[in-house]
Amino acid sequence: MKRFRKWLFLIVLVAHGAQSEIVYVANSASNSVSVVDMATSTITTSVTVGSHPFGIAVNPIGTKIYVTNVVSGSVSVVDTNTYTVLSTIGVGKYPFEIVINPAGTKAYVVNSASANVSIIDLNSEKVIATIPVESTPQAIVLNNDSTKAYVVNHGSASVSVIDLNINKTIATIPVGTDPQGIAIHPDGSRLYVANKKANTISVIDAFTHHIISNITVGISPQGVAVHPDGSRLYVTNNGDNVPNQDDTMSVVDTNTNQVISTVNVGNRPFSISVNPTGTRIYVSNHVSSTISVIDANTNQVVSTIGVGTYPWGVMPVSNSQCGVFTSPNMKLRCVKVGDETYQANLKVISNNPTRLEVDVNTLLKQPLTPNNDCAVYSPASSTDSLNKLRMNCLEIGSDKYWMDLNLINSNPIQFEMLNSAKN
Secondary structure, eight states: OHHHHHHHHHOOOOOOSOOSEEEEEEETTTTEEEEEETTTTEEEEEEEOSSSEEEEEEOTTSSEEEEEETTTTEEEEEETTTTEEEEEEEOSSSEEEEEEOTTSSEEEEEETTTTEEEEEETTTTEEEEEEEOSSSEEEEEEOTTSSEEEEEETTTTEEEEEETTTTEEEEEEEOSSSEEEEEEOTTSSEEEEEETTTTEEEEEETTTOOEEEEEEOSSSEEEEEEOTTSSEEEEEEOGGGOTTOOOEEEEEETTTTEEEEEEEOSSSEEEEEEOTTSSEEEEEETTTTEEEEEETTTTEEEEEEEOSSSEEEEEEEEOOOSEEEETTEEEEEEEEETTEEEEEEEEEETTEEEEEEEEEEEEEEOOOOOOTTSEEEEOOOSSOOSOEEEEEEEEETTEEEEEEEEEEEETTEEEEEEEEEEO
């Protein structure tokens, strides 16, 4: 157990091999979303959506995909069981990126031509607020508790900081020339903004709003993503049609803010995402009409998969019921409580690394039939005095473990690790 805890909290583990996940890709010229099964690296179906789809978000329980349609000025809502469009929500002009809060109750859409952000109530599927920002907003991220949104304004070379309690911009942060993508560190402390014309990444203190570093990367950085453990930043450099310039992905050490590797990918890479376990990186190559699949351990392209025409947004989603740990966070994809199933995120309590606390905003009931990998909560009984949570499968990189936890507090909900072993 001591050795296991050392692995759990002090090192990063990454995996090789096939992933139990689906990748959704928005194809702007095909007006479709490709559904790629990574077990076979093949497209299983394509869903027709609106005109010029761009951004993709998936609700926390994985039952719906939300796709922004730039020319249509709308968001398509897609059922992931039937892969049919359930409804279409009108938003502003030229909607680009979309994000969903961890509770799955609201979506936030940046409307580039309207210079605002639409907030959608996902229960009613209605726009409930519109927040003005600066010129041509293009990208958005939320902080960990969804109290703030950070919006990249491409036209005004800035980031708008929005207080989501009052739905107003409370600060504006100047960044480099022609900013594009944005990502937030898993601990919420830093923002990373890709400045296309400056060939840099602005590193911003999320609390003081000061730029603490500018990292030189490749030519025309576009998309940014952070590894789930926060140790690496990944940046797509699309070359901007510079002769003899290979389109690449930069790998940045977030401790030193230095580029440690450069990976050649397809033609004009744009969007980039890391899978939930941090083992693979997915890059959409706009002109190649492909996605590059990159091993996060070796920083090597392991496969290239053809998708629709001119892909933009790319979003990997696990279809496993195993929990996943990337320090200091644990995501339980399936927890059986009586006849119901839930999902939840837990975080290691900083002053006691054997204890974890549930983020109640992520404790969501889901329509899932549990299999043998699903965690099971068993209340105390005549034969066992403990309120026990048995994780039948917990992924830590390429390895899988079982783990028992005991409920030690109900408000807030906290567990303590009892024992564990490798499956």
